[in-house]
Amino acid sequence: AQTVTQSQPEMSVQEAETVTLSCTYDTSESNYYLFWYKQPPSRQMILVIRQEAYKQQNATENRFSVNFQKAAKSFSLKISDSQLGDTAMYFCAFMTPATGANSKLTFGKGITLSVRP
Amino acid sequence: KAGVTQTPRYLIKTRGQQVTLSCSPISGHRSVSWYQQTPGQGLQFLFEYFSETQRNKGNFPGRFSGRQFSNSRSEMNVSTLELGDSALYLCASSRTLLAGGYEQYFGPGTRLTVT
Numbered sequence: 001a002q003t004v005t006q007s008q009p010e011m012s013v014q015e016a017e018t019v020t021l022s023c024t025y026d027t028s029e030s031n032y033y034l035f036w037y038k039q040p041p042s043r044q045m046i047l048v049i050r051q052e053a054y055k056q057q058n059a060t061e062n063r064f065s066v067n068f069q070k071a072a073k074s075f076s077l078k079i080s081d082s083q084l085g086d087t088a089m090y091f092c093a094f095m096t097p098a099t100g101a102n103s104k105l106t107f108g109k110g111i112t113l114s115v116r117p
Numbered sequence: 118k119a120g121v122t123q124t125p126r127y128l129i130k131t132r133g134q135q136v137t138l139s140c141s142p143i144s145g146h147r148s149v150s151w152y153q154q155t156p157g158q159g160l161q162f163l164f165e166y167f168s169e170t171q172r173n174k175g176n177f178p179g180r181f182s183g184r185q186f187s188n189s190r191s192e193m194n195v196s197t198l199e200l201g202d203s204a205l206y207l208c209a210s211s212r213t214l215l216a217g218g219y220e221q222y223f224g225p226g227t228r229l230t231v232t
Binding site for chain 1: 148150152159160162165167172173175205207209211214219220221222223224225226228
């Protein structure tokens with residue numbers, strides 16, 4: 001069974017600074033997807049970024065980028081130029097694409113990020 | 118495209134009652150997944166439907182059930198409600214990725230409170 005661990009329950013960052021959220025996972029699969037989701041206080045879960053395990057290049061989406069270390073099973077999210085709107089709970093999630101029957105996401109416990117003005 | 122919609126957004130029920138939640142996926146998406154979110158247990162997978170068939174199921178009791186209609190809309194039902202069923206229920210609509218696997222987009226959720 002796959003597990004996803006987010007060991008930092010809370011983090012705080014000053015507006016305009018950079019913050020890194022950590023995530024580790026455990027799997028015996030060689031091909032999989034990793035995701036970061038953001039859930040602001042309004043509760044709508046939003047997909048932030050996706051990383052395919054077979055790709056060596058780290059994914060980037062505007063101010064969001066990941067550091068994917070496959071051998072270490074580590075998948076951290078870096079948020080540059082933090083904005084007040086980045087305040088949210090962030091979830092790391094894992095999915096194996098092997099078959100349609102495995103289309104469930106396994107989530108970590110989440111990290112609460114607060115951006116200070 | 119319109120996003121994933123869930124109705125109702127808030128619900129208050131009494132122990133022992135049953136409840137039905139509805140989810141309409143993004144147009145063209147055929148897979149719908151349901152998750153339960155609680156402060157203690159986090160996000161847990163309930164089940165997934167694809168083309169009206171349950172394709173995957175999480176570790177929840179039989180009181181939790183679901184179905185999907187031919188237009189891909191999905192409902193989940195919880196019978197004999199317990200206090201511990203109080204949670205945010207999230208529905209996710211899935212887009213197939215070229216290399217296999219799915220990218221899931223979530224609805225706003227239904228907040229269920231059992232008293």
